[in-house]
Amino acid sequence: MKTLITLFGKNPWFFVPFLLWxxxxxxxxxxxxxxxxxxxxxxxxxxPWADVLMSGVTYIGDGITFAVMLAIILLLRKFRLxxxxxxxxxxxxxxxxxxxxxFNAPRPMSYFGNASLIHTVKWVTVHGSNSFPSGHTTxxxxxxCFLALISKNKLAGALFIVMGLIAAWSRIYLAQHFFIDVYxxxxxxxLSSVFxxxxxxxxxxKSSPEIVQEPVIGLS
Numbered sequence: 001m002k003t004l005i006t007l008f009g010k011n012p013w014f015f016v017p018f019l020l021w022x023x024x025x026x027x028x029x030x031x032x033x034x035x036x037x038x039x040x041x042x043x044x045x046x047x048p049w050a051d052v053l054m055s056g057v058t059y060i061g062d063g064i065t066f067a068v069m070l071a072i073i074l075l076l077r078k079f080r081l082x083x084x085x086x087x088x089x090x091x092x093x094x095x096x097x098x099x100x101x102x103f104n105a106p107r108p109m110s111y112f113g114n115a116s117l118i119h120t121v122k123w124v125t126v127h128g129s130n131s132f133p134s135g136h137t138t139x140x141x142x143x144x145c146f147l148a149l150i151s152k153n154k155l156a157g158a159l160f161i162v163m164g165l166i167a168a169w170s171r172i173y174l175a176q177h178f179f180i181d182v183y184x185x186x187x188x189x190x191l192s193s194v195f196x197x198x199x200x201x202x203x204x205x206k207s208s209p210e211i212v213q214e215p216v217i218g219l220s
Contacts, residue, residue, distance in 0.1 A: 003198060007149070014148035014157030018190060021165065025183045038179040039108055042172045043119050050173065051121045058170035060163060061136030063089070066143050084200045085146055092142045092192045096135045096185070105132040108175050118175045126175050134177045134185035140167035141189030149197050164189075 008015045028038060059065060066089050073082045108118055110128040120126050144160035151157070168182035177185075 003202075004194070007194065007198065011148050011154060011157050013154050014145065014161050017158065017161045018145075018186075021161075022183075022187065025179070029180065029183070033179075035178060035180065036112075039172060040117070042169065042179065043108070043175055046119045046173065054170040054173045055121050055124050057166055058136060058174060058176075061134075061138075061140035061143075061167040061171075063093075063139060066139055069143060069147075080200065080204070081150060084196060085143075087200075088142050088146055088193050088196045089139075091196060092138050092189055095188055095192065096133060096138050099133055100130040100135070103132045104130060105181075107131040108178060111178075119173075120175050124174050131177055132181045132184070133188060134168070134171050134181040136171055137164075137168040137177070137182040137185035138189040138192075140164045141186045142193045143189075145190045145193035146197065149193065 029035075033041065066085075070082060070085055070089070073085060107126070107128050108131075109115065109120075109126050111131075112118060141164045144164045148154075148157040148160045151160075164186065168186055171177040171182050172179060
């Protein structure tokens with residue numbers, strides 16, 4: 001627990017906004033909006049320019065984007081980081097695919113059964129099943145949390161959390177997911193990164209007690 005608190009304390013620019021997101025999202029769902037109302041409120045706030053923007057930024061959470069990050073880390077010969085990130089991707093993939101098939105929740109298009117109620121982007125294929133949780137959001141938060149943890153420039157954590165939230169928003173905007181899907185996905189992705197990162201750090205300390213823990217990649 002002490003290690004976890006220390007980790008959060010060293011990365012406030014990511015984790016403070018993340019905790020605010022978790023609390024705010026929970027309050028909105030419990031006290032202010034129904035499942036349907038929250039989706040429609042976000043999905044109906046659209047514009048032509050946003051159609052283009054959201055259909056592009058949604059790929060932030062695509063597995064290919066995570067794979068590109070892995071390739072860059074490998075090219076930099078940061079092998080410990082590479083295996084750390086690869087383990088995170090493997091963990092979130094197992095969790096998400098298992099949850100999707102266990103719950104088999106309908107996506108908005110199937111749930112409402114009336115396409116006229118939902119805003120869609122004509123060049124984006126809208127899926128109908130395996131809605132919960134959002135894989136794109138989970139992957140985005142896992143990746144950006146990991147980048148926040150390893151970055152020397154801790155201010156970058158604010159940018160990373162914003163990018164994760166934009167990816168989550170895009171999934172609702174494009175009618176691919178409900179709010180609960182991206183909300184839970186963001187928590188799974190973040191906690192998965194923290195869990196794997198802590199495992200690797202603990203292993204590093206045990207193998208080399210004299211090593212002082214410091215971020216290993218400068219993102220400035």
